[in-house]
Amino acid sequence: MLLPSFYDFCCRVKTISGNKALEKIPALLAGMNAYRPLIITDKGVASAGLVDVVKKAMENKLKIGAVYDDVPMDSDYKIVNDAVRVYRQKGCDSIIAIGGGSVIDTAKGVNIVASLGGDNLLDYEGYGAVKRKLKPFVVVPTTAGTGSEMTLVAVITDPDRKIKMNFVSYFLLPDLAVLDPRMTRTLPAFLTASTAMDAMTHACEAYFCIEKNPISDSFAFRAITMISENLLNVVKNPGNLNGRLALANASTMAGAAFSNSMVGMVHNLGHTVGALCHVPHGVAMSIFLPYGLEYNLHRSADIIGEILFPLAGPEVYASTRKKHRAERVIELIRKLNQDLHDATGGKHPRFLKEIYDRNGSPVVPQSMLPVIAQAIMLDGARLTNPEELLPEDARMVLEHAWEGTPLDRKKIKKGGRKVKY
Amino acid sequence: MNINKYPEIQPGKKLIKRIYVAVFMWFFARAIQAAAKVDEEVKKEVETIPANFTLRLIVNPEKAFPLFFYAKMLPRFIVDKGILLYGLQMIMGKDKKGKFRYQGSDPRGKKINLSMAFTSLEAAMMVFTFRESLCTGYAHSRFVVEGDLPFAQSIMRIMDLTAVFLLPKIVAKLVVKRYPKWSEMSPLRKYLNRVLVYLRMFTV
């Protein structure tokens, strides 16, 4: 196994996983001297009855301070300040976040202010503002995909200044991530598909981007195995709890991998179409993933080829010749997207032109592509991609992804040295 | 127990490396300034940056060891007040006229929009001696970028292009991810710009 000339890895989140994982929360919180948590969630999660599932699992063993369920789609610093007020009013001593990305980010923000004092999150803007242990913080993810429970970043918007603030500190990592299949059981098929493909992208990009390291590789490797073994099955049989548990595990492990080895151009493109055209993150990931692999193929063919092992199993790996492995990986990811498209009755889009909003109009008009290509320069994931990605390159990729045709590999600009890890 | 057996240790300083980094930063800043005037592509990239944008390259810890003591050993032209008082840093900014200029190393009174801080002197040496490219340096957490992150990409692109103009191919290939081919950057443009950048660095 490759040992890079330098790496760092940190993932100090205690993970508990299992069909009865929720029941363990009270005891583990008590171990951290916490007895009165504030639950932070959003209306969607609450109305799906998931908060009740958690409450019931912790019945009698833990007194819940309050439930704050006003988190909007995009985390907002005013909501953070509001939640801190509730936290203090009700005398809470810890936080449980139940939900997806924005809930978890909001809860991270709440934890900063609640622990360090003051009443405004903006006071803690800037690198290195958080320098000590915060309050006990538990995350119960309800989508198996984002991996936010393993990241040290909280992205919180300031609607007045129209900017996204990044709060970065190892102290933002939760103390506990709870993976329980009951939390994802009711997730609709197409969302299961796209969120799992987000996790798949995290794992693949962690595996081939320039910051890869042995631990993140190993986590990514197992995440890919679990997703490819279970995803189709779960999409077809939503009640498959063991499959759900495997996907939740995969998502968290992929989260641990990519939060340490960063992501590449797939996320770069995905973030940009998300910001400009509001394409859901998971959908963008599943569309761009094969293109990301294809674009970087000439730079890291060996490494991309290794992905075939977890993706298709050792038998296929052994029977495919070494130089064809990377191409086979791309083929199989495309096939997985196609299978998911069929299994969800067409709700899982394969190309950009297939994404429609609620009114049935296309989300990414072809005329937007040049604008998107120019805007990729605003996202940091560009840096960790093995091959250079400039607006003109992005435009070429976007056009293919819009049409749904494979890249013309001759058109990809080459001319770099071998990637040094 | 006699605690004097275990004295407190105040670590020393690496003089030569500090001077190397100071000189390198000065050269690099002037080169970027020159490239922004000479090359169309760099100009275009500079245009995407908002007015009054200030960038700072700094070696942590800030203000640890101003070069005050070494002033006599530095070439005359590099000695400016900032580097004497504020340690290893370089500040560049876009002025009101839209020109991207080197502004010395005195951070007082300036609003820094984007800061690239090397975690240590050795980390800066890794990148400034081309043992690690800018991207690898970033991946190896040799420096931390903070501030208006969206513009960090443009700055990196400007730095990459400057490196292509400044350095011979064999070295520049260590620094950038993809060395431009003839079709992307004609040799005429490359060599002409190289001459112009070097000329402007020392004259203007």
Add this chain to the structure above:
Amino acid sequence: MLIPDYYQFLIHPKIISGKCSLENIPSELNGYDAQKPLVITGKNIMERGLVKKFIKAFYDSTVTLGGIFDEVRDYAGISLARDAAFLYKERGCDSIIALGNGTVVDLAKAVNVLVSEKIDNLSAYHEGASISRQLKPLIIVPACRSNGMEATNVMTIDNRRITADFLYPDVIVIDPRMTPGCCPECVAESGVIALTHAFAALTDEAHNPMTAAVAHPALSYLSEYLPKGVTRPKNKDASIALANASVLAASAYSNTRPGMADLLAEELSIITGISVGKYMRILLPSLIADMQKKKIKISDELFLSLVGMEAYAATPVQERPQKGLDAAMKLINSLKGLLPKSLEQLKIQKYKLAEVARVAAERSAERFTDADCRTVLEQAWEGSAV
């Protein structure tokens, strides 16, 4: 991939490994708002000149080293910890760096508890109280001869163990300037310990995907670099890979139940005072031979980690678990005559084995029977599997 019905997993330390990583310590300390660490290290490390190189890494930083306490030898006891804690307080330190392995790290953990909890002995914890508060930042910088417990949540003071999640080090810095081994035996011993730990993590039937993910790189580094490391202990590539393997194996091990070889080696070590590594060298082959004879079902992760994807994929499915055991056996026997090959050579009286087996079986929470332990021990006494 099999996911157990329930599992818990945690790697607390941040691992920094590779070129120029010592220079990251000041900024790591800064992240904890600390500027003045106390350095705890051993006499042998001082003598090998590592401390000098270590201090050089702090040049041009604002960190002051509050003192270099280099009194640690082969035994970590409370009185020594008290001395170091006194020095810590006198100098007004705010963090601890342990430069070295084994007892150095144990002592650093003990000092950390003493200064963070403001107490002067650990008896409360020996009696079962738990450490339930955040301690001071603890950074460890491994040198050679690991005892396999540095990266875990365990400390051993005066031969008594205390386990608590707060005892995990906060940062582990693996730098090629510090890791080169002092002698082949040293490298072999640390390697064997890492191998035994990782082996335990993967052969435990309740292992989970996360422990497997951490044990995997540990085992692949061991199989790639251990033979090279014992022939050329000063080799930088091998030594840094083996140091990584030790840390990762320890991280996997702190998330699993100890295996039979671990338990037996620990018991023997407590009775005789000889290091666990020497025992593991003898016990692991016996255990593997016993497992092969009984055809115990294990997961094929062991094989995958040891031989890599290519060889794994080329082997038929049903042979993989067995071949994993073979590969482990081959790896450990590649040490040849570096370490003693039987308990008899280590002058263990045969009658003591029964007692050791009994205690180990008791500590295993009914996973291993007294008789199983005895079989393995008796084989190890003769050294027939080595």
